Amino acid sequence: MSHSKHLVLVGGGHAHAQVIKALNKASRSKDLKVTLIDSQKSASYSGMVPGCVAGAYTAEDTLLHLEPLSSWAGIDFINDQVVDIDFERKEIVLKSNEDPVSFDAVSLDIGSASRGLKTTKGALENTIPTRPISDLVKRFDAETQKLRAGDSSAKIHVVMIGGGPAGIELSMSVMGRWKPIVGKDNIRVTVLNAGSELVSSETDLNRQTLVAAMEERGIEVRQESYVQEVKPNCVVLESGEEISCTHCLWATGAESHSLAFQLGDRGLAVSDRGYIRVNQYLQSVSHPFVFAAGDCNVIEGLSKPSPPKAGVFAVRSGPILVENLPKCLTGKTTKESNDLTAYVPQDDFLKLLVCGDGTAIGFRFGFPIQGKWVFDLKDAIDRSFVNLFKEENLPELEDGKPYDNSQYDATADRRPPLDPTDAAEIWRRTDDDLNYEEAWDVIRDMAADEQYKNSVLEILADRFGA
Numbered sequence: 474m475s476h477s478k479h480l481v482l483v484g485g486g487h488a489h490a491q492v493i494k495a496l497n498k499a500s501r502s503k504d505l506k507v508t509l510i511d512s513q514k515s516a517s518y519s520g521m522v523p524g525c526v527a528g529a530y531t532a533e534d535t536l537l538h539l540e541p542l543s544s545w546a547g548i549d550f551i552n553d554q555v556v557d558i559d560f561e562r563k564e565i566v567l568k569s570n571e572d573p574v575s576f577d578a579v580s581l582d583i584g585s586a587s588r589g590l591k592t593t594k595g596a597l598e599n600t601i602p603t604r605p606i607s608d609l610v611k612r613f614d615a616e617t618q619k620l621r622a623g624d625s626s627a628k629i630h631v632v633m634i635g636g637g638p639a640g641i642e643l644s645m646s647v648m649g650r651w652k653p654i655v656g657k658d659n660i661r662v663t664v665l666n667a668g669s670e671l672v673s674s675e676t677d678l679n680r681q682t683l684v685a686a687m688e689e690r691g692i693e694v695r696q697e698s699y700v701q702e703v704k705p706n707c708v709v710l711e712s713g714e715e716i717s718c719t720h721c722l723w724a725t726g727a728e729s730h731s732l733a734f735q736l737g738d739r740g741l742a743v744s745d746r747g748y749i750r751v752n753q754y755l756q757s758v759s760h761p762f763v764f765a766a767g768d769c770n771v772i773e774g775l776s777k778p779s780p781p782k783a784g785v786f787a788v789r790s791g792p793i794l795v796e797n798l799p800k801c802l803t804g805k806t807t808k809e810s811n812d813l814t815a816y817v818p819q820d821d822f823l824k825l826l827v828c829g830d831g832t833a834i835g836f837r838f839g840f841p842i843q844g845k846w847v848f849d850l851k852d853a854i855d856r857s858f859v860n861l862f863k864e865e866n867l868p869e870l871e872d873g874k875p876y877d878n879s880q881y882d883a884t885a886d887r888r889p890p891l892d893p894t895d896a897a898e899i900w901r902r903t904d905d906d907l908n909y910e911e912a913w914d915v916i917r918d919m920a921a922d923e924q925y926k927n928s929v930l931e932i933l934a935d936r937f938g939a
């Protein structure tokens with residue numbers, strides 16, 4: 474069959490996974506051909522990776538298998554690395570030197586890189602980096618096997634470089650996984666934070682709760698510890714101090730993907746930090762036939778700064794691309810006639826951090842939640858996303874069936890909201906008996922109704938003394 478338009482998806486990240494599913498052969502227009510190019514056959518869902526490090530999940534649990542998903546959707550999958558894009562010729566250059574792939578529209582969801590990994594002396598050689606995230610799982614599992622096989626009385630010192638959410642979660646996860654293997658007296662975990670406090674954008678109450686949880690689990694935190702070099706058995710700080718370690722993880726946060734930076738030389742508008750500049754429609758500000766979502770973009774034209782690099786924003790961009798990519802190919806995207814859908818990133822979101830022992834801590838509306846039920850809640854949210862793409866759950870395709878993007882955020886059949894006093898009580902519970910669904914309803918009811926939220930928050934402020 475001949476196709477009149479070719480859409481190429483570069484990178485099978487959190488946003489594109491949804492595009493693949495939605496633009497399946499039964500749902501998309503018959504004259505639209507779609508191709509996915511990814512250097513990996515399976516992408517890791519980042520939300521479950523710290524839990525995987527803690528031993529709560531297998532590596533398989535965290536994976537989205539791009540090849541069977543694409544095959545189900547009738548989308549060509551090219552397992553290759555994109556090394557360049559020629560926007561004049563509309564051609565994508567592959568690492569394998571195969572023929573360039575031509576396109577009518579291209580969308581990039583290629584993620585980000587670990588900040589400073591390539592520019593800090595010794596970091597690449599002597600640390601386990603958090604990105605690419607699927608490599609983290611493999612390398613951590615290999616180290617775990619070595620510890621299991623080795624001298625169980627040997628003392629280990631794990632240094633986590635980076636005190637952001639990923640470094641914090643991973644430090645507690647490593648402790649949770651390795652302490653039972655080497656013994657509680659044989660493991661130290663130290664987080665090196667470049668700033669002067671952890672999670673500086675959170676409220677004092679949230680920060681105190683997190684710091685207390687880390688202390689309880691024996692995690693040391695060193696503030697203002699900027700790493701200058703990593704040697705095989707030690708980390709060198711800017712001050713010259715050397716901190717010896719047996720294992721070192723690089724969890725410094727995101728910097729732009731090298732391909733995104735490089736595309737700036739090809740005329741694509743990128744920011745001075747190398748992020749692809751897009752408008753609210755996730756469309757390049759320089760090339761209307763180019764879209765970018767997730768960690769690799771910076772969004773302009775919002776009434777607030779572009780959202781931080783977190784998977785939740787990549788996930789929320791998916792349905793926007795689903796709307797806009799086909800429209801772009803029907804020629805309705807000129808500045809004069811734009812019927813594209815705008816992405817409005819949420820201001821605050823539920824942040825959930827696993828503690829490595831079957832519990833988790835969360836932050837929402839400036840207040841903390843913690844306990845087993847918080848882990849259960851995170852588990853339910855993450856699994857419901859990943860399960861959408863598991864081969865065994867893919868539905869039979871019916872011609873013309875529309876995409877239901879409410880499926881990972883279903884809010885139907887909820888109980889009526891609890892009385893604010895009871896809701897505030899649930900919010901403060903840390904015991905194992907609380908069913909996460911009850912608490913999840915409270916949080917969603919608060920997000921949906923400003924007045925109700927304020928009533929609950931008032932009671933919470935009183936009880937927490939905040």
Ligand SMILES: Cc1cc2nc3c(=O)[nH]c(=O)nc-3n(C[C@H](O)[C@H](O)[C@H](O)COP(=O)(O)OP(=O)(O)OC[C@H]3O[C@@H](n4cnc5c(N)ncnc54)[C@H](O)[C@@H]3O)c2cc1C
Nearest residue numbers: 484486487511512519520555583584603767768783784785
């Ligand atoms: C340890 C850790 C834990 C995290 N936990 C959370 C969390 O709980 N919640 C949260 O919101 N965020 C979390 N994050 C942040 C989250 O990982 C990112 O924001 C998210 O993965 C970004 O999604 P994405 O779709 O932009 O890209 P990615 O998920 O990184 O996907 C990019 C895809 O592009 C492919 N690709 C890259 N380059 C090329 C190329 N040149 N050619 C072809 N294919 C390419 C990759 O193979 C990959 O499949 C965490 C990050 C880390 C490191």
